[in-house]
Every structure is written in structure tokens, then in C-alpha cells.
Amino acid sequence: MNRLQRALDALVERVDTPAPIILADVMQDNIDRMQAFATRNGLDVRPHVKTHKCVEIGRRQVKAGAVGITAGNVGEAEVFAGAGFDDIFIAYPIWAAGTKGPRIRRLAETTRLRVGVDNFAAIDALADAMGDDADRLQVVVEVDCGARRSGAPAEAAGDLATAARKRGLVPAGVFTYPGHGSSGPEARKSAAQDQEATLITAVRSLSAIGITPEVVSAGSTPTVEFATNSVITEIRPGEYVFNDLNNMRLGACTEDQIALFVAGTVVSDWVPDQVILDVGTKVLGREGSPERGYGGVAGTTAVLSKLNEYHGFLPLPSGDFSPSVGTVLPVVPNHVCPIVVNFEEYIVTDSTGTSLERWPVDARGFLN
Amino acid sequence: MNRLQRALDALVERVDTPAPIILADVMQDNIDRMQAFATRNGLDVRPHVKTHKCVEIGRRQVKAGAVGITAGNVGEAEVFAGAGFDDIFIAYPIWAAGTKGPRIRRLAETTRLRVGVDNFAAIDALADAMGDDADRLQVVVEVDCGARRSGAPAEAAGDLATAARKRGLVPAGVFTYPGHGSSGPEARKSAAQDQEATLITAVRSLSAIGITPEVVSAGSTPTVEFATNSVITEIRPGEYVFNDLNNMRLGACTEDQIALFVAGTVVSDWVPDQVILDVGTKVLGREGSPERGYGGVAGTTAVLSKLNEYHGFLPLPSGDFSPSVGTVLPVVPNHVCPIVVNFEEYIVTDSTGTSLERWPVDARGFLN
Numbered sequence: 046m047n048r049l050q051r052a053l054d055a056l057v058e059r060v061d062t063p064a065p066i067i068l069a070d071v072m073q074d075n076i077d078r079m080q081a082f083a084t085r086n087g088l089d090v091r092p093h094v095k096t097h098k099c100v101e102i103g104r105r106q107v108k109a110g111a112v113g114i115t116a117g118n119v120g121e122a123e124v125f126a127g128a129g130f131d132d133i134f135i136a137y138p139i140w141a142a143g144t145k146g147p148r149i150r151r152l153a154e155t156t157r158l159r160v161g162v163d164n165f166a167a168i169d170a171l172a173d174a175m176g177d178d179a180d181r182l183q184v185v186v187e188v189d190c191g192a193r194r195s196g197a198p199a200e201a202a203g204d205l206a207t208a209a210r211k212r213g214l215v216p217a218g219v220f221t222y223p224g225h226g227s228s229g230p231e232a233r234k235s236a237a238q239d240q241e242a243t244l245i246t247a248v249r250s251l252s253a254i255g256i257t258p259e260v261v262s263a264g265s266t267p268t269v270e271f272a273t274n275s276v277i278t279e280i281r282p283g284e285y286v287f288n289d290l291n292n293m294r295l296g297a298c299t300e301d302q303i304a305l306f307v308a309g310t311v312v313s314d315w316v317p318d319q320v321i322l323d324v325g326t327k328v329l330g331r332e333g334s335p336e337r338g339y340g341g342v343a344g345t346t347a348v349l350s351k352l353n354e355y356h357g358f359l360p361l362p363s364g365d366f367s368p369s370v371g372t373v374l375p376v377v378p379n380h381v382c383p384i385v386v387n388f389e390e391y392i393v394t395d396s397t398g399t400s401l402e403r404w405p406v407d408a409r410g411f412l413n
Numbered sequence: 414m415n416r417l418q419r420a421l422d423a424l425v426e427r428v429d430t431p432a433p434i435i436l437a438d439v440m441q442d443n444i445d446r447m448q449a450f451a452t453r454n455g456l457d458v459r460p461h462v463k464t465h466k467c468v469e470i471g472r473r474q475v476k477a478g479a480v481g482i483t484a485g486n487v488g489e490a491e492v493f494a495g496a497g498f499d500d501i502f503i504a505y506p507i508w509a510a511g512t513k514g515p516r517i518r519r520l521a522e523t524t525r526l527r528v529g530v531d532n533f534a535a536i537d538a539l540a541d542a543m544g545d546d547a548d549r550l551q552v553v554v555e556v557d558c559g560a561r562r563s564g565a566p567a568e569a570a571g572d573l574a575t576a577a578r579k580r581g582l583v584p585a586g587v588f589t590y591p592g593h594g595s596s597g598p599e600a601r602k603s604a605a606q607d608q609e610a611t612l613i614t615a616v617r618s619l620s621a622i623g624i625t626p627e628v629v630s631a632g633s634t635p636t637v638e639f640a641t642n643s644v645i646t647e648i649r650p651g652e653y654v655f656n657d658l659n660n661m662r663l664g665a666c667t668e669d670q671i672a673l674f675v676a677g678t679v680v681s682d683w684v685p686d687q688v689i690l691d692v693g694t695k696v697l698g699r700e701g702s703p704e705r706g707y708g709g710v711a712g713t714t715a716v717l718s719k720l721n722e723y724h725g726f727l728p729l730p731s732g733d734f735s736p737s738v739g740t741v742l743p744v745v746p747n748h749v750c751p752i753v754v755n756f757e758e759y760i761v762t763d764s765t766g767t768s769l770e771r772w773p774v775d776a777r778g779f780l781n
Contacts, residue, residue, distance in 0.1 A: 061511040061516075061781040062781055064781060095722060095723070117695075117722065117723045118691075118723060119429075137680070138681045140678050140679075140680050140691070140738065142430075142678065142739060143426065143427070143429040143430070145429055163681050164682070164683075164738050167680070167739075170739070189683060193684050194684075194724055195680065195683070195689050196681070196683065197683055198683070224721065310510065311508075312505070312506045312535070312563065313506045313532065313555075313562070313564070314532070315532070315557060315564065315565055315566065316557075316561050316562075319561075321506075321562060323486075323505075323508070326751055327463075327751065327780060330694060330698050330699055331698055331700055331751075332694075353562065354463060354750055355463070355485045355505060369534070370508065370532050370534045370535060371508050371510060371538070373510075382695075383694055383695065383722070386695055386754070386755055387754055387780060389778040409778070410755070410757040410778075412431055412695060412696060412756060413431055413432060
């Protein structure tokens, strides 16, 4: 990953650290490769914008062929709808209380809006919120394929769709998230198989009440290469756009496919065989563990062993890597998604480090 | 902590979740109590704004008697300086590269600005950046008292101050951070003792070159009650304004002193003895561990056992606590500081839950 250091070196005079740097050429390759994979397999791509929260990147995903976007909450959906995105799936079991009901109703006026549901009470709340416009809202039943998080049992999909239809909402299909596919390289394939089996059951449950689902939607960057179109019609990967060390360790991306890093400066070097970077939890979150570390320096074996809020502790592996105070290093995060909410904007360049644009993180802070 | 649930119940119809809720009366008590402690012990309070990043809260701290504020980076200092704060200490070993040098020079025009230094190269970079205005910048030498993070050995304080003076900067004193006082209840007092001993050595090192420090500055919420004014002149606590479960476990605050929680809604309940809240890492960060959990529900023994980005997994302790979908619960974070950068605004109420104001998180996103 010395190419990250090379791009950074070309850029470094123009950037204050810490800063998130995107290599736009690598990112575009990631977008195009995912789209090509999906097209080859007869799948739609509906990327999850939680990873980037950036309108410009969403546009590039759509331009490459994405059918729309996935959002994690109403606020994200509002930001992207405001920027002209007209096909949005909030892949979350929304509870339409407070002002969320009216906000969803407004969103459904200008976009083809789908939201997740996994229980009867939430269906009623959504229908109440939509009032006369219930038929403008498509609901997608979430089923659990093993993550033991949200999602109804696959067998319940038909009953939930029936309840939605009774209330005037439009049952559009089913979705699931194979979150248990992130626990290790072997877990990826077996979680994808669980996903497939669960979705087959859910589709049968819908067929039994006469519904042919318009969408059968599946995750995720780590599992996506095992997705098939036997029943799946759509994939919702997020992290693939940037990639990160977690996905590299899972075998879901290569080093060359990492498109985002954080530029950090060595600010102190008093402790022997250790330097301190200006990259702490307020940049990286606390993604990792003492054993695995909290992010690595590209092109080296050095990993951050500990984070405070504004400080990253970097033990120096024995050898000739001994950056002095003032050196700027490319830090590759374990998990890229938490980075973006911490910044107002991305620094966007390419692998040569010559260009420099700034793209806003449009949907940061819109958390409900 | 049922008072948190009571305040939330009074507020719940008016708030979309997830949302950070401040009880302003509890917060004001925290501010006043810290100020009274300091006054009693002849210490100045210079609260760290990293915890709240909110101009309104900073103003209340100053109104209560704080001599100024502490910031973690140049961006925070700029936001507070822009809001009229005129006495700011960036308690960080700043490296004045890129535009940071000119930004610091501009800040020093309108505020009494102090910045941390712990090495000679950084002193040169700061002096270069300040040019003819070097005498407008006060530097405070950071010394390490056992956190093994940033900070020079205490014995080096005199040499660093001498170097700063030679370059025209104004050496104002020394500071340290007893970060090793957060590892457990017993560690608090011993870290405070380390801090005291280190600062005494550092002051001697300054005296040896004829400098009587204007400021001898110490941390931190967990250790502050053991601070004395034998040499310490100033304390820089941050978390005390809100408090959190970590400080409660350390014995540094009581339950009744917790002034911030996150309102979260139960969105799914299919897994037996577990519910899912809309509170994940994009709200709480990943502060905690599988053993300790990632935050607790006030008034119960329930703790979040796992977080995804938009989902919190809440196993239900056996007993009669079994919230249904749609129930809104007060989640108390393990560590309060990472919360604030995730939101645009605080919901501010009091223990009765009747009032409702919104205060912006002014300095969020200003990370460099």
C-alpha cells in the first residue's frame, strides 16, 4: 500500500490533518467492479449510503448502474431525496413516531420510497402516518437469516405482507442482512448460504398469499460475492466503495482496492519505539481491539495499539520505520463506515495525489 | 436513574430518536460543584470543551467561574474564538504544518492563546508560523506523568521552555494528563499522585532557568478530586459536565450526576429475551467491551451487549422489564465524549422533562 503514501506525499502540503482522503480512481474501480459483478449475475445494485453519506458518491454509483440507494434512517433518506435521488430504500425497521411519520409521508411524495418492517405494530404506525397516501409507501419485510438482530422469521413474511396490504401499504418484497458473515473468512460463505435459504423460505411465504415479490434484497460487502440470483434480485453493499482492513482480512477486498485512508501527523515521539499520531477515536471511532489494533499505517506492519480521543498510539515495529515528528502517514481504518460521520468533508484526489477536491459529507449528523 | 426515564416520558412525543438529551439542571449542578471544588482548593477551572463542543455550555462554564476553556485542536479553538471566547488553551502538542500555522497566528490575534508543545521541532514550527507575532503565543510544555502518550520527561521542561523563549515565544508553564487514572477506581489516586510529582519536577526544571510558571495545569474528571494546589494552579476536566457510566464505575460521579443520555426506541423484538434499539455505533461509538457492554438503560440492569451501526442489541435481564416495540428508553453511555460529534444538536430539558430547547453542537466536525 505504498501507493497510498505516494498519493499522500504529493498532497501533504495542501492538507491539514487529520483528514479523510479518497482516491477517486480506486473508488471508481470499486464501484464499476461491483456493478459488473451484479450485472453478470442478473442482480440490481442498491448501495448503502451509510458508508459515505455523500451525494457525489451516490451519484457516481447511480451513474454506474445502481437502481437506487439504501439508507439507514429517515434523515439520510431526506438528504439524498433533497439532492434528487428518487428511488430510496430505508433498510431499517422504522418506528413512525414523533415527526417521523409525517417525514416519511413527505418523502414518499417525491421518491419511490421503500421502508423496512418486521412487526405488526410498526406496520400500523406507518399506515397511520401515511393516511390517504398509504399506497405511495412500499414496505419490504425484514427477515432474519442468522444475525439475530432485527427481522421476522422467514415464515412470517406472508402474514406481515398481508397485514401491510390490509392497511393499504404496498408489500414490495423481503430483505435480510447476513451480519454473521463478518465474523471471519469462513463465515462469509455460510452466512450467504443462510441468507439464500432464508430468502427462499420468505419468498414461498409470500407466494402462499399470492404475492410475487418485486424485490428480494440481500447484503453486504463481505458476503456479496456468494449472492446468486436464484431468488435474490438486489444487493445492498456499502463498504465496497471504500473498503477497509476488516474487509481485507475477510478476503472481501485486496490491498489495492482500499480507496480511503486518514492522513495523520506524528505529533510526539518521546516514548521509545512509539509515536503518537493526531488520529484518535474522534476520527476512527474505537473499531478494533487491543489484539487486532485500531487501524494500520499503509505500506508498513505498524498498527495503532490504543486510541484516546485525539491521540493514536503507534508502536513502531523493529526495523527502519521510524517516522519523526511532523511526518504525515496514511492510516487505513479497520472499519471505514464510522469515519465519515466525524468529518465535514472528504479530501478527494487520485493515486497520483495531484488533483484535490473537497466533497461534503452531506448526510452526516442526520441520525434519526 | 428512573428520573431519566421520567424526564424522557414527559418529552417523548416531541423528540425523534435517537437523540442526545441533556438535563440542564443536573448539568448546571455539575458545573457549579466543580467550580466550588476548585475555588475551595485555590485552583482555576479551564474545562475541556471536547466533551460538549457547545458554545452555550462553554458560556455557562465561564459564567460559573471558569478562567477560559481547553480545546483539543485548532478547529475547536476557532469555533469558540469565533463565539467570543478570548482565553483558550489548545492542550495538545500542535504541529503547525499546512494552514495550521497561519490559523494559529490568526487565533492569537483575538484571543489569549496557549498551545501545548512537547518537542523542539514543534517549537520551531510554531515560531516560524508566528513570525513577528511570536510574543503573542504562549506555549505550555507538556510533560508525561505516566500515561506514556505525549509529553516530554518532566526534567526536560526547562530546556523546552528555553528553546521557546529563544524563538520569541512565551513559555507560560507546564501541563500533563493523568490518563492512566482511568483504568480503575484505585488508579485514580495513584495517577493523581504521579501527576503531582511530575509537575513538581517540571516546575523545578523551569525554576532552574529562572521561569516561574504562570500556569501548572492538570487533568481530568476521574483524577480531579485528588488535585491539590501545592504546585497545580489549574484543572482541565471535561467529562464532569455530563458524566457517564465509566466515571460512575470509577467512583468519579454518582448516578444522580449523570446529565446526558441518549433516547432510543425499541424497533424490533423477535429474538427471545432481547430487543433492538435504534442506538448503534453511529450514535455511541464503540465504547465498551463485550463483557462490560456498550451503554446501559437507566433505571434497569440492562446493558447493550453488541452494537451495529444503527442497531443496539439489548438482552433483557430476567424480571419484569420487557419493553415493547415503540418504547423509548434512556440509554446512558459508557463514555460520553464520543456522542457529541455524532449529532447536530442537543435536546435540552430538565429533570421534569417539560422544557425543550435545541442547542447546536457548534464544534462538531472541526477535527484538525
